[in-house]
Amino acid sequence: MRGLREAIRTGRLTPGTRLPPYRSLSADLGIARNTVAEAYAELVAEGWLTARQGSGTRVAPRTAPPKPHPAPAAAPSPRAARPMYNLLQGQPDAGSFPRAAWLTSARRALTAAPTEAFGPGDPHGRPELREALAEYLARARGVRTDPARIVVCSGFAHGLRLLVQVLRGPMAVEAYGLAFHRGILAAARVRTVPLTVDAEGARTGELAASGARSVLLTPAHQFPTGGPLGPGRRAAVVDWARTTGGIVLEDDYDGEFRYDRQPVGAVQGLEPERVVYLGSVSKSLSPAVRLGWMVLPGPLVEQVVAAKGEREATAGALDQLTLADFIASGAYDRHVRRMRQHYRGRRDQLVAALAERAPHIGVSGVAAGLHAVLELPPGTESAAVRAALRHGLVLDGLAGYRHPDSAMDVQDGLVVGYGTPSDHAFSGALDALCRALPPAGGR
Template identity: 55%
Template sequence: MTSWANFGTRDLHLDLRGALSPGARGTREALIGALRDAVRSGRLPSGAMLPPSRTLAQDLGVARNTVAEAYAELVAEGWLASRQGAGTWVAASTEARATVTTAAPTTPTVPPKRRPGPALPRGRHVEPVHNLMPGTPDVSEFPRSQWVACMRRALAEAPHKALRMGDPRGRPELREALAEYLARARGVRATAESIVICAGVRHAVELLARAVGGPIAVEAYGLFLFRDALTALGVPSIPIGIDAHGAVVGELDDIDVTSVLLTPAHHNPMGMPLHSSRRLAVVEWAERTGGYVFDDDYDGEFRYDRQPVGALQALRPDRVAYLGSTSKSLTQVLRLGWMVLPDALLPAVLDAAGGAQFFVDAISQLTLAEFISGGYYDRHIRRMRARYRRRRDTLVSALAPYGVDVGGLAAGVNALVRLPDGAEAEVLRRAGDAGIALQGLSLMRHPLAPRELPDPDGLLVGFAAPAEHSFAPAISALCDVLSASGL
C-alpha cells in the first residue's frame, strides 16, 4: 500500500500506513480520516476534484469498493460533493464539518498575533505595524523584472555542466563578474580565483573561523549574529574598544588572537569609518604577527556625503579577507555573499566549506553574474543610494525637535539615534506597544566589553526597511513614541 496519490496534476500524500498495523482501524476508516485531514488542512482546497475511485484505488493499492465507500461517507458528512457524470470534489460548504465525528481531530484555535516587541525576539517571526529594523533594504524595490530577465538569459546561455556540482569556489561566471565589480566600485584587489561564494557574511565568518581557529578579536560593539556564530562553533571572541576613530586596533598587541573582524568602511553600529592611521596599523599588526583581518564591508556601497572609502583589503590582500553580500543592496533572502581571500587561506576555507559549493544554488549565482555584468546592479545601487539619502535626511529633520542625536556618517541603511541615559528601555517598550520594530543599541554590546567602555543608550533605526508609502507613517509613529517618552 502506498501513501501517494495523483490528484489530477498534483500529487497528494495520504497516510494510510496505520491501517496495516495490528489492531489498527480498517483501510476504509484510515482513508476517510486521511481525506478529512487533507481537506481540513487545505491540502485539498474547496472545489478540488478528486480522482475516480478506480484511479485512486490503483494509486493507493486498495480495493475500489473501499474508495467508493470512503467517498460516499464523506459526501454524507458534507466534506465532499458528487454528481453523476460530474465526478467528486471538495465541497465549498463548511457547515457539516463542524459536526464531524470524534474520529477526526479538531482544528486548534489560533491565538491572535501578538504585537511586536521593541527588538524582534530571535527565533520567532512577528510582523510589525511599522518595520524600522536595522540591516534591511526596501524589498518592495527589488528589481523583479530585471532579475527575471537575467535569470532567463543566464539559464539559456549556461552550459549543461553549470547545473552540476562544480568548482567549490562557486560559479566562475559570478566570480569573474564580482572581480571586475569589486575592483571598480570598492577598490578590492581580486581575481576570480581568489573569490569564494558563500551564503552571506555570517556564513563567511563561520568558514573563516573554522579555517583559522580562535580566539578572534571583534569590535566591542558589533552585530550579535557574528558573536552567536562564533560561540556556536566554540571559537572565543575577544572585544577590542571603540572610540570616535573606530576600533582601537592598538589593543590587538595586548591579546593573543589569530584574527580580527572589523567593519572599517562604516562601523556597525556606531557609524564612523576606521581612521586612516588605524587602517595602516591593523594591517601592519597582521603582517607582524601572521594574523588576518576580516574586512566586513558593511554599508560600503551606501555613502551619501561623499564617495565611499575604498576597501581595507586593498592595503594588504595577503593578510586581509574581504567579505560582502547582497543582503542590504538587494535582499537578505537571496543568501548570496562572497569572500576575497588571501592565497594562503583559500585551501583551508574550501576544506571548511566541505570541498564543494553546497550553500548557494548555481541558478542564483548565474543570475547575479548576469545582473552585475549587464549593469543592472550598478543602476540599482545608484537609485537606492539616492532614495536612502533622502530618507536619512528626512529622519534627521524629523528627530531634530526631540533632543536626540543622530550619530555616525551619512551612510548605510541604519541610523544610530543616541538617547539620554536611561531612556532606551522606556522608548523600546513604548515602541513595542505602538507596533514599531526597532533595535536597541545595548543588544550590540559584547558581553565581555570592559566596564570602563562607555555604555550609551540608543536606537538603531532602519530607515531603509519600510516601503516608500510606509516610510512617513513609520517615522511619524517613532516621533510619537519619543514624545510620549518625554523627549
C-alpha cells in the same frame, strides 16, 4: 463488506443488531450465498460481528468510548498587537527588488549556461560570477584580487562559519556588533576579545595587547554605531597583521551606501595577503538572493574550499549565473545607484523629523548604510523601546549589540533601520518614533 463495516463504525447498526441469514441477504442483493458467508466470516474475524449457533449473526457488543468532558470556558486571550511599523535594522526595501532586470539576466544566463553548469557544483563558485566580482570589486571597492582568490558562499554568516574552521586562536571583535555573529564564533569555541569603538571606528591600537590572532571589523561603516575606520587605524591594523601574522576579516556589509561622499575603499586593498574581504548582496539587492563572497589571501583559498566540501551545497548555480550577468551587464551598478538615492532620501527624512520634533536627540556616525543610531539620555533606552511598541513601532535598543565583556561605558540609544517600510508607511513610522522618544531633559 465495506458498507457493513462502515454502518457498524458510524452506529447505523448498533451492537446486538441481528443480521439477515446468508440466503435472505444473497437473494436481496443478487449475489452468491458463498460471497455473503465469506463477508460475514471476515467481519467476525475482525471483531465487528459475532456468530453463535441458534442466535444467528449479530453486531458485536462494544464498549462505548467515554464522552469527552466539555472544555472549560476560557476567557478569550487578547491577541498580541502586531506593530504597524517596522524600523528594525538590516532589512532592505523588499519592494525595490529589480524584478524585471533580474528576470532579464536570469533568462540570458540560462540561455548561455554551459551544460556542465547543471552538474555538481564547484565549491569555489561559478567562474562567471568570480570573474564578474573580481572586476566589480576592483572598480567599486578598491579590492585587489583575481577570480582564483574568490570563493562564493551563501552570505556573510556562511563565510564566517567556514573561516573559523580554518583560523585559530582568539578573535578580536568590535565592542558593538551583531550578537548573531558572536554566537557563530562562540559555537565554534572561538574566544572573542572586544575592541573599544568610537567615532573613528574600532581602536585597533588595542590589538597589540589583545592576544588575538585575527580581528573582525566593519571598516566602511562601523556596525551599528556608524563611525568609519579612520586612516591611522586602518594603517595600524594592517601593520599589526603584517607584524604578527594575524588575519583581518573585513565585513563590507554596506560599503556601497555612503551618502555624504564617495565610499572609502576597502582595507583589503592595503594588504591582500593579510585581509579577508567578505561581502554579499543581502543589503544591496535582497537577503532572498543567498549569495556572498570571500576574497582570500592565496594560502587560505584551498583551506576554505576544503572546509566547504567537495561539492557546492549552498549557492545554486543558476542564481550565481544570474548574478554574474546582472553585474556584468551594468544592471547591478544601476540598481545600487538608484537605491543609494532612495536610502539617502529616507535618512534625510529621519534627520529632518528629529531636527523638527526632537532636536535634543543626536544621530551617531556618518551618513551611510540602512540604519542610524539615535543617541538617548542615560537610562532612557528601555523606556523608549517600550514606548515605541505602545505606538505600534518595533525597533532595537543599542544594548543588545554590546559585547558582554566590553569595558566601554554603557551607551543608551536606538538602532533605527529606515530601509524596510514602504514609502506610504515611512512618515507614519517616523511620527511613531518621535512620539516614543524621551523629552528633552527628562526620562
